[in-house]
Amino acid sequence: DFNIKYDPPKVYIADFKLFNKSVLPGEKSVLQKPIFETDKVVLSHRQNDISLQFVALHYSNPIKNKYAYRLEPFDESWRITTNQKEAFYPNLPPGEYHFQVKAASDKGVWNEEGAHLLIVILPPWWQTWWAYLLYLLLFFLGLYSLIRWRTKSLELEKMVLEEKVAERTSALNQSLENLKSTQSQLIHAEKMASLGELTAGIAHEIQNPLNFVNNFSEVNTELIDELIGERSKESAERDEGLEEGLLLDILANEKKINHHGRRAQGIVKNMLEHSRKGSGDKEQINLNALCDEYLRLAYHGIRARDKSFKAELKTHYTQDLPEIKVIPQEIGRVLLNVYNNAFQAVENIEKPVVSVTTRWRENLVEIETTDNGPGIPDEIIDKIFQPFFTTKPTGQGTGLGLSLSYDIVKAHGGT
Template identity: 60%
Template sequence: MIRPYLLLTLLFLTGVACFGQSARSQPSSTDSVSQPGSFIGGVSDGFKASAQADTGLVRVGKNGGMSGSYWRFKTGDDIRWASPAYDDQAWQSNVSPSDPLNGNKPLWKSGKGWFRLRFRLHPKLLTNEPTLVVDQTGRSELYLDGKRLAVLGTSEMDTIGMQRLIRFVPLPITDTTTHVLAVRYTLRRDAVVKADFDEGAFSVKVQSADLAPIALLVTQLVQTGSAFLLTGIFGTLALLHFLFYRANKTQKVNKLLGWEMLAFSVSYATRRLDDFTATLTTNSIIDTVSELMMQVGLVFLLTAIYRYLDLKRNWWYYTVVGLLALALLYRFFVGNVPYELDSLAYLVLGIEYLRVSWIGRRRKDVYSRLPWVSIRTALYCLLFLMVVMIVITIVEVLTTGSGDININLGWFSGVLFVTTMLGLLSFPVGLSLSLVQDYARTYRSLDGKLKEVEELSARTLLQEQEKQALLAQQNETLERLVQERTAALDQSLTDLRATQDQLIQREKLASLGELTAGVAHEIQNPLNFVNNFSEVSVELITELEDEQARAADERDEGLEREIMADIKQNVSKINEHGKRAASIVRGMLQHSRASTGQREATNLNALADEYLKLAYHGLRASDKSFDVSLVTHYDPALPTVSVVPSDIGRVLMNLLTNAFHAVRDRSVQARQQGVDYKPTVTLTTEHDGNRVRIRVHDNGLGIPDSVRSKIFQPFFTTKPTGQGTGLGLSISYDIVTKGHSGTISLQSEPDAFTEFVVELPA
């Protein structure tokens, strides 16, 4: 099974190598003479264009080609070099004027020189006015046997910048004797963008006067038509694959193939433009674009195969890319690529294409064999065309005799080129067809599933109708049950609201009780002072009356004045403590009034200090043994804040009362455990930009992590049953956040501390 494919492989590699050469540079429209030993682009016939015993003599065949490497060249300028008697044996030999200009270093450097060719014409070329068809770049003067035939191109080429032209020059030859064609050539060396480009000095061909224009036109039409046909094919395929990728972006191979086809399309489109360029600069630019796009297209093609077969790119892949890049860089910066390097790059590309395709062929997946099928298809076409060529050659030998065989190697090169193109096209076209088949299978599968869905929908509709009747009956039952449950829930909600109102009232009463206890304890001190000073004052007045009742000579005026001073001092103290008691009463009355919600500019330092004392004395009124260290840090620069004083006072009362309870409970625990513990409550105010903060810190029992997230929830409390309603912190949270657009946060560590931070806008 392998041996036939070995033959196919060798043929494919031959085609790839020829494709590389033809892809890089195609022969000019009038260049059809073969070079000795050349395989591509050559033409020979019964009168072979070959050197005779007379050194340098060329016999021009019936196809008229004269642009092979039979010419001689010399730089400089001497009109004597046009003479047929001049000996040019010392000139540079084996030179073709159609070779790239910068490949002829002496000519490219000096910009002028002479070409000479000794030749004889085939008799068939003498039948109808032989004409020279000249396709040149630059300026030339043609001399036949020492006589000037024509001047092609103006001496002032820089005037319009045109260097490219095609001319028909009558050739006054009526015999088959030896003649000398001398060409005095001048070149304007324009700037070029790369060191290697395919523009030659000129090409010369002999044809009859009536057929020369038609042959030139047909050649141009065929070459241009084939180039733009390939441009259209590759462009259409590029659009097709881009549309496939847009429809399904998971198949990235379509994007790679789209860029590949687009690169080939641009390459062939620009390749034909170089025949219509006026200067070497534009020619080199177009040639650069064409060459670059061809190499990029080949890299995309290889990458697409790797992607299509889901292969990891290895050193083979990078070797191919490196060789193609090396050849391209060589052309840009050095010059004409050596044949070995150029052939090696395309040979390795062909080998890698075959290797990867063979890997796909060995898989069970039918679509993985597509690259190999594309190669096999192209090679079968090549074999068929080669058989046709052999048959045509045999027929020509039998009909014309062995002395005049017309073997068109240029056509054979074209066959190789076309078959290689078929190989390149068969992969994306085959992939496109496989994708179309895949889409067709998907559509048929979806169509079958749609029918199944329709059948299921019909069944579901019948079941749905049955369900609707059942659901209607169940809905009636559910509505009745919902109404009964709603009535029960309404009653439960009414009871819950009543209970909530009772709990809120209880919280208010508890808060009021604590406040009242604090006020009573606070007012007790000034009342005690009033009572004490009043009793002392009564005793002093009695003593003064006794002193005044004595006889005048027995009265002690100094004692009377001392008693009066003491009475005055006592009255002053009574007045002072009376005012203090009145102030406490007024504060209690203000607190007992319902809050109007009206904000006032409030000194938070004074408000905090007042409620600190009330909370402390409130707890002391119920527990005489309670003792705590009160620490205050009031910010002297604290601005007045617009708040509802009674609401913020209630928040402070709740926070401070909780702090006192926490340190009291820890004190009890410490006494039971015999641990030294100093209860401390710290009240801090501070100013930070447009915010003010009140911190209430205690070193009590702390709050466990398990309940910290619930601490602000209504009715949640950590106190024993009957000692708290769980509304204090919830109400405080609502007052700060909803009533004053502030925040209240908690930081705590069990058996260490608890700190509440109230932050209000300044």
């Protein structure tokens, strides 16, 4: 028996190409010696398009030689080829690669040792370890700067906040001090609003004398202009009779102006005396007369604001009602608030009616005011005497009218 031993073919890397161009060894080349004698090639990140040619030295039947190659870790398995004796690897990313190639003869005997080449593609500078170290240092430097900036910002914000807190505390203290004064002013404002209603109610009485004053003043202005024109003429052309007539007319008008001015002054004086009357002393009064007086004043007040408003006033006064001891100004303010609310409730009613009734019941005087308006909704009926509660639009009511009225009635022992 004969055992025939076939030797495997020797395999070599015959050529190394960059971008499909053969690389020759030299001082400025990536190859310092021929490729088949080279174990390692170092390339830049731009030299990432490579190809390698290989050859097997076995001549018994070279056409049937086989090759297997791979580039670790790029290739997961061996690539088998017969005719193609070149491996192409374009656009390789930076990294370390191990190229291996082995060959088999026509008898199928493989040269397992094969040929090897270590290929290193260097990363660009911004992907090197020292670049990453620089990035890390810059990151920590930026983080440190951010922390310092944030810390300083927080300290500054803290200082600003402390200043604002101090200012706010001071403002709150001032507001607290002003609150009592403001409350008093609001109460005073509500009282003045009541006075305003009274003023509107009697303003029509002042309008007539003021109209007379204005009219006679205009006439006198015309007469004086005419008199000045007459006196500017030459002595021979002047009409003394006309001048005397003009002076008499001016004098008569001045007397009328004075008369109607005093009339207006008297009305204002009476109004001021009426407004100053509430000194805190109680007086015996006829409540029917007080109710009727303020009903008329409230009605004239709303008519002064809206000439088109008309309402039917109904009164049912108990004639044998005894006089009672109250502060007239205070009770008048209560009546004015109640009447104003009644008139405002019927402003949009086709035929508005406001009724006032007085009764004597169990040693108490009862005043009842009714209207044919929509009424007070159940959900707010319990709130109408709360200070500052109002259903009027913003700026049209303080919400103190009924609250003050409630306090006044309670102070008089009423409910």
